[in-house]
Amino acid sequence: MRMTAAVMYEQGLPTPFSTSQPFRIEEVELDPPGPGEVLAEVRAAGLCHSDLSVLEGLRKRPLPIVGGHEGAGIVREVGAGVTGLKPGDHVALAGVAGCGSCRACLAGRPGLCQAVSQSRAEGLLATGSRRLHLTGGGRLNHYSGISVFAQYAVVAPRSLVKIDPTVPFDVAALFGCAVVTGAGAVFNSAKVKPGATVAVIGLGGVGLTTVMAAAEAGASRIIGLDVLPGKFDLARAVGATDCFDPREPDAVQHILDLTDGGVDHAFEVSGNLAALDLAQAITARGGEVVGVGVGRTAATFTVAHLPWVAEERVLRGSFMGGGVPQQDIPRYVDLYLRGRLPVDKLRSEHIGFNRLNEGFDLLQSGAIVRQILLPHGG
The missing domain is CATH 3.90.180.10 (Medium-chain alcohol dehydrogenases, catalytic domain)
Known part of the structure; x- marks a missing residue:
């Protein structure tokens, strides 16, 4: 045809x-x-x-x-x-x-x-x-x-x-894409537990879905970060408890203070290498950085070796939600129809x-x- x-x-x-x-x-x-x-x-x-x-x-x-x-x-x-x-x-x-x-x-x-x-x-x-x-x-x-x-x-x-x-x-x-990727990063890859603290860097479609899913998972504090503060009202409307522009000089310290030393899960959704550095900076000892966004094919980033080992930090990739769409999407649709996503x-x-x-x-x-x-x- x-x-x-x-x-x-x-x-x-x-x-x-x-x-x-x-x-x-x-x-x-x-x-x-x-x-x-x-x-x-x-x-x-x-x-x-x-x-x-x-x-x-x-x-x-x-x-x-x-x-x-x-x-x-x-x-x-x-x-x-x-x-x-x-x-x-x-x-x-x-x-x-x-x-x-x-x-x-x-x-x-x-x-x-x-x-x-x-x-x-x-x-x-x-x-x-x-x-x-x-x-x-x-x-x-x-x-x-x-x-x-x-x-x-x-x-x-x-x-x-x-x-x-x-x-x-x-x-x-x-x-x-947006829902299966953002929600799957929370439910499948990070397996966020009730009471956990979460940061989401990049508040586009996938990032905002990550915020929604973190709220559904019972996260106690959900911090949204974006260089466009105009997105903050929507982020709060779907579950963010706090929002920051990461360009603010004291943003990292504010987040560390709010979370008693850092978040349990930092989701990097923008695919930006500077944002990956930020994610590592605001993650608590024993916490994890979840890479969701995709960037330039040949891009690389660095990890401080001693803190990674001695503080038991986790670096985790999450591609398209890390699950099975035939199982996950009907679940997410059900949450949407019940007003929870x-x-x-x-x-x-x-x-x-x-x-x-x-x-x-x-x-x-x-x-x-x-x-x-x-x-x-x-």
């Missing part, structure tokens, strides 16, 4: 993106689903900082590529051998899909699946197939195995999670394809939290 999609031909173009146009909106070809694949109509897709880092060229992707890794839609067709999904099902589309049989997948960590990671790096679906093509017949790559900046997507079933149809698509899209507050506005590049300018400026692309209009 022919459909409208956002195609990136070049990374690292200059800002403003509304001028350099890293995404070109055009018609592309999408093959029908093959065996073990599903065709979904994309009804909503979120604009994420991970997408922004790809636009900026911080993380390389095979080009040209159709963008987008967080969405929601409706199953329209299933390929041979697909079970558990049928046409008409409402689904969240997530960028995590394991092979189901390797060591990582059998351990309940599909985000670490080497086979699928290699397919994603090559611009293929988790099945190893390519279903996207330029209209002239040229090769077109899949982003994170789903490519939801498009009207339709062919994906592997493990990229789809069936959800309650009462959840609006513009909310359901958030569960594919108010992820609908993350929505900033709806946009069409005509404003997609401009949307990334707004995201980069910090003026918004989560814009939702409506590929079919709205």
Whole structure:
């Protein structure tokens, strides 16, 4: 079929993106689903900082590529051998899909699946197939195995999670990345316990979800940090007890005083190396720094060796929530429906394809939290 999609031909173009146009909106070809694949109509897709880092060229992707890794839609067709999904099902589309049989997948960590990671790096679906093509017949790559900046997507079933149809698509899209990543970092990776103290560095969509999840986990103090104080009201509304601009000269000492020597868990969500240093500075003896945000591919950071050992500090990575989306997302949806995970507050506005590049300018400026692309209009 022919459909409208956002195609990136070049990374690292200059800002403003509304001028350099890293995404070109055009018609592309999408093959029908093959065996073990599903065709979904994309009804909503979120604009994420991970997408922004790809636009900026911080993380390389095979080009040209159709963008987008967080969405929601409706199953329209299933390929041979697909079970558990049928046409008409409402689904969240997530960028995590394991092979189901390797060591990582059998351990309940599909985000670490080497086979699928290699397919994603090559611009293929988790099945190893390519279903996207330029209209002239040229090769077109899949982003994170789903490519939801498009009207339709062919994906592997493990990229789809069936959800309650009462959840609006513009909310359901958030569960594919922002929610599964932020909430999973709290519940799966850090396993935050009631009474624990938490800091969240970076109050975008993922960071604010981390705040919500920490509140649901029963954290006694939740400290939000961001260089844009305009985000603090929303952070407090979803569970933060205190907020600081980390550029304030006494911010670290204030946090140490508030928490009797530092927090139990510091979540670094921005992917910024200076923020990782900050996270280490405000973590208590025996506490842990949880790295959630992704930055430049070759970036490195340092750890003071003696305190790491003598103070029993923990450095932990958390990729896409460190869990199994098919198990976690229904749980998070249930918390949302019961008013305990108010992820609908993350929505900033709806946009069409005509404003997609401009949307990334707004995201980069910090003026918004989560814009939702409506590929079919709205």
